[in-house]
Amino acid sequence: MRHFEDFYVGQTFRTPSVTLTLEAVLQFAGQYDPQPMHLDTDPGATGPLGPLSASGWHTACAVMRLMVDADIMDGAPMLGLGVDGLRWPNPVRPHDTIAAELEVVSTRVSGSKPTHGVVGMKVTARNQHGEIVLAMQPNLWIPRRP
């Protein structure tokens, strides 16, 4: 298991990739973001994002899954304190394949609980064309080495 001391500014990780199928896009939108721009499969649909796109929350959840699969904690829990700067610079379309890069941008021992530390990461997810589809800066809560 990795501890706080195993992370350093500049460290990077890569996740595996995932393809968002049309079925998955529609299922997610139906459950959590039922708006026409995420549900209307008519090729002539002209929503604010153009043709059918995945919910941005679907993209975020898919990236979370990729981060779990990347196992950067080496078996320890990956516990997020919060996320800043969540952005969706480009829409995800059905059949797009996305993968993420993670970079450690800050590390600090917790002031309130010195047995733990906070690791700030910059997450950048891209589609198969290299376009950024999601960016965010999560802060992870990580035990220090005993």
Next chain:
Amino acid sequence: MRHFEDFYVGQTFRTPSVTLTLEAVLQFAGQYDPQPMHLDTDPGATGPLGPLSASGWHTACAVMRLMVDADIMDGAPMLGLGVDGLRWPNPVRPHDTIAAELEVVSTRVSGSKPTHGVVGMKVTARNQHGEIVLAMQPNLWIPRRP
């Protein structure tokens, strides 16, 4: 349909409520955040959040659904440019019921596309005990009145 001009700082909205069933918590976690703290139903489980809790991304998606159901755009698309300050101050447990309050905290005409405006909102979701389970500040992209 509501336009940019229909929003003003201090305006508030309330969403309906939703109960996160154990089945939904496990299904979401299995798909998007498969970590023991979100999957282990053993009452003696001692993860970093105590007994079984919902993924924070599940809470975020449930709140998104409540915002869509609240229909604050009155039929127009609710398009998020991004989210700042996403926090989960308290965990959501299976069977918890959550609802959100939305408050407009900023409004500005887009500099790059003056046909649109950006409305900043503060979203606060609470459980049935009044405890805050999610806070975030999304920015919505909204057409101006023609």
